[in-house]
Amino acid sequence: xxxxxxxxxxxxxxxxxxxxxxxxxxxxxxxxxxxxxxxxxxxxxxxxxxxxxxxxxxxxxxxxxxxxxxxxxxxxxxxxxxxxxxxxxxxxxxxxxxxxxxxxxxxxxxxxxxxxxxxxxxxxxxxxxxxxxxxxxxxxxxxxxxxxxxxxxxxxxxxxxxxxxxxxxxxxxxxxxxxxxxxxxxxxxxxxxxxxxxxxxxxxxxxxxxxxxxxxxxxxxxxxxxxxxxxxxxxxxxxxxxxxxxxxxxxxxxxxxxxxxxxxxxxxxxxxxxxxxxxxxxxxxxxxxxxxxxxxxxxxxxxxxxxxxxxxxxxxxxxxxxxxxxxxxxxxxxxxxxxxxxxxxxxxxxxxxxxxxxxxxxxxxxxxxxxxxxxxxxxxxxxxxxxxxxxxxxxxxxxxxxxxxxxxxxxxxxxxxxxxxxxxxxxxxxx
Numbered sequence: 001x002x003x004x005x006x007x008x009x010x011x012x013x014x015x016x017x018x019x020x021x022x023x024x025x026x027x028x029x030x031x032x033x034x035x036x037x038x039x040x041x042x043x044x045x046x047x048x049x050x051x052x053x054x055x056x057x058x059x060x061x062x063x064x065x066x067x068x069x070x071x072x073x074x075x076x077x078x079x080x081x082x083x084x085x086x087x088x089x090x091x092x093x094x095x096x097x098x099x100x101x102x103x104x105x106x107x108x109x110x111x112x113x114x115x116x117x118x119x120x121x122x123x124x125x126x127x128x129x130x131x132x133x134x135x136x137x138x139x140x141x142x143x144x145x146x147x148x149x150x151x152x153x154x155x156x157x158x159x160x161x162x163x164x165x166x167x168x169x170x171x172x173x174x175x176x177x178x179x180x181x182x183x184x185x186x187x188x189x190x191x192x193x194x195x196x197x198x199x200x201x202x203x204x205x206x207x208x209x210x211x212x213x214x215x216x217x218x219x220x221x222x223x224x225x226x227x228x229x230x231x232x233x234x235x236x237x238x239x240x241x242x243x244x245x246x247x248x249x250x251x252x253x254x255x256x257x258x259x260x261x262x263x264x265x266x267x268x269x270x271x272x273x274x275x276x277x278x279x280x281x282x283x284x285x286x287x288x289x290x291x292x293x294x295x296x297x298x299x300x301x302x303x304x305x306x307x308x309x310x311x312x313x314x315x316x317x318x319x320x321x322x323x324x325x326x327x328x329x330x331x332x333x334x335x336x337x338x339x340x341x342x343x344x345x346x347x348x349x350x351x352x353x354x355x356x357x358x359x360x361x362x363x364x365x366x367x368x369x370x371x372x373x374x375x376x377x378x379x380x381x382x383x384x385x386x387x388x389x390x391x392x393x394x395x396x397x398x399x400x401x402x403x404x405x406x407x408x409x410x411x412x413x414x415x416x417x418x419x420x421x422x423x424x425x426x427x428x429x430x431x
Contacts, residue, residue, distance in 0.1 A: 064420025073104030310340025
């Protein structure tokens with residue numbers, strides 16, 4: 001993204017403040033362009049919902065890395081949902097299509113931060129347009145069973161964590177950032193999901209997805225399937241429970257999720273060779289593991305309610321990946337979101353998160369063995385610690401600005417690396 005586009009994005013927010021209000025529907029409160037003179041409502045009634053949004057993030061490191069640098073990256077997203085019941089009388093069926101386009105540069109690369117997880121969550125997957133979702137959904141028996149099949153990002157159904165932060169440690173489908181074969185937004189892969197929803201408060205679901213490394217290539221673009229042979233199948237299971245705590249005059253919502261995955265593809269062991277000896281000492285071919293697996297849990301619970309309609313919510317996340325094959329094998333994070341912090345700012349929000357990303361102990365052991373053997377010295381990695389504080393300010397209906405500050409201690413898990421401090425500004429607009 002060219003630097004002048006940051007000024008363009010901020011000018012967009014300023015111009016939005018001067019737009020006339022449309023107080024007749026929810027589109028006016030949540031989008032920049034409103035109801036299009038009632039067209040959006042008419043389309044919805046006929047079974048068509050169209051969305052478009054823009055996210056741009058500017059970051060600058062004031063400390064850490066090999067040099068001070070700035071970077072801007074952005075994403076344009078277009079989406080459409082077609083309700084077949086309203087269009088053709090096909091009850092419970094729908095089609096979902098999403099296309100994304102990303103551009104710009106990554107701060108971690110420009111500044112040489114050496115982080116395990118990016119400080120720039122909107123960057124990644126190539127500077128191309130991608131088919132992120134194209135799947136059919138069928139709901140049966142009043143929602144008791146839900147079926148999906150097609151191209152989709154796994155955030156759609158598994159580890160669906162919203163992006164309230166700029167650091168990737170606290171944003172989106174976290175397992176996809178550290179384990180192999182699991183691709184996160186905006187990359188899609190072919191698969192299907194079956195969800196059972198026997199009660200309003202809980203559900204269970206299982207999905208199976210094709211594992212193909214070509215899914216992540218920029219050349220994949222808008223293709224309906226990835227070229228080349230499948231390397232295996234990624235199977236994921238998740239169970240969830242939604243809470244509504246009684247706080248007198250208000251209910252406090254919450255969500256609790258646990259899950260596990262198994263990838264049948266083969267990947268090299270991070271420590272051992274084909275003979276079961278440390279590869280860093282023998283130089284032989286790595287031992288091939290015939291599968292990888294992991295588990296996760298995430299929880300969000302609102303704990304207070306304020307007079308402006310918001311309140312304090314607490315969250316926690318845990319991902320345990322496969323230490324044999326995944327360089328970063330564990331992510332732990334916790335934090336808070338405080339909505340409507342001021343009476344006159346009901347749509348603003350404060351966010352604070354802290355987390356730890358741990359390098360696999362097999363990588364650590366390999367480094368220690370190499371150093372003990374007198375080979376080329378290498379750092380012995382451990383854990384990377386991340387903190388982010390931000391404030392999301394609604395500039396106009398559908399437009400937000402979010403300044404932030406990130407602090408990364410031991411980037412890359414290297415205790416000898418200097419800590420990094422990163423300032424950021426996100427602009428988001430829903431049209």
